[in-house]
Amino acid sequence: MTTRSFPFSTLINKQTSVFPALDDADVILERRDAENLVLMRSERFQAMTEGLRLAARSLSIIARSNRSVAEEAFSEELPWLKWLPAEARPECVTELLDHLLAGADTGLLVPFSRALREWMSTAEIYSDPELARRLRGPFDTTTATDLPRPSTTNE
Template sequence: MATRTFPFSTLINKQTSVFPALADADVVLERRDAENLVLMRSERFQAMLVGLSMAARSLAIVARANRTLAEETFAEELPWLVWLPAEARAECVRELLDHLLAGADTGLLLPFARALREWQATAEIHSDPELAQRLRGPFDTSESTPVTRPGADGA
C-alpha cells in the first residue's frame, strides 16, 4: 500500500491537499513535537484488521499443530532468534504468537510491538557473550545505597 506524507500543519491549513490523497494512499501526518499520525480510509483499515486477524489465527493453528514449523517460520522473519538460548526461543515464539493473536482480535497491536522489541533487545544482549555474562551478575554493590521498599514504612 502506498503512503503519502504531509506535515501536520498541511491538514490544518490546506485540508483540500490532504484528503484527496486518501483515495489511493494512507496519509502520514508528521508532527514536530509528538508522534506522527496516520489517516486511512475506514474500508482499508477494516480490510487490514480482517487480514491480520486471519493471518494471526492461521499462524496460531499451525503453531499448535507443529511448534517446530512455527519456530522455523518466525526464524525466517526474525533471524535474530538464533541469538536467544534454545530454551528461550520457544518461549519467545509462544509469547509473540499470543500477543499477535490477541492484537488481531482486538486491534491493539502495541503489546505485540512491545514484546517484539523486548525479545529483540534480549537476543541482541545474548549475541554478545561478554555483555550477557556481565548482566547475569554478580554485581558490585559496594557503592550502592540501600533503599526501602515504597510503602514499607506503614504509610
C-alpha cells in the first residue's frame, strides 16, 4: 500500500484534495507541533488488523508447540537477538509474542512497540562487551551525592 502526505492544514482548508487520495493510498497528515496522523479507509484498516491478528495468533501457536521454530523466525526477522545472552532469548521471544498477540487482539500495539525497542536497546548494550560489563557494576559510589526523593504531591 502506498501512502501520500499532506500538511494537516490541507485537510482543514482543502478537504477535496485529501479525501480522493484515500481511494488508492493511506494519507499521512503532517503536523508541525504534534505527532503526525494517518487516515485510511476502514476496509483497509479492518484488513490490516485482521491480518495482524491472524499472523500473531499463528505465530503464537507455533511458538507454543515448537519454541525453536518461533525463535528462528524471530531471529531471522530480528537479527539483533543474537547479541542477547542465550538465556535471555526465550524470555525476549515470549514477551514479544505475548505483546504482539495482545496488541493484535485489542488493537493496542504501543506496548509491543515499546517492548521491541526495549529489547533491541538491551541487545545493543550486550553487543558491546565493555559497555555491558560497566553497566553490570560494581559502581564506584565514593563521589556520589544523595539526592532527595522527588515530591509526589503537586506543589
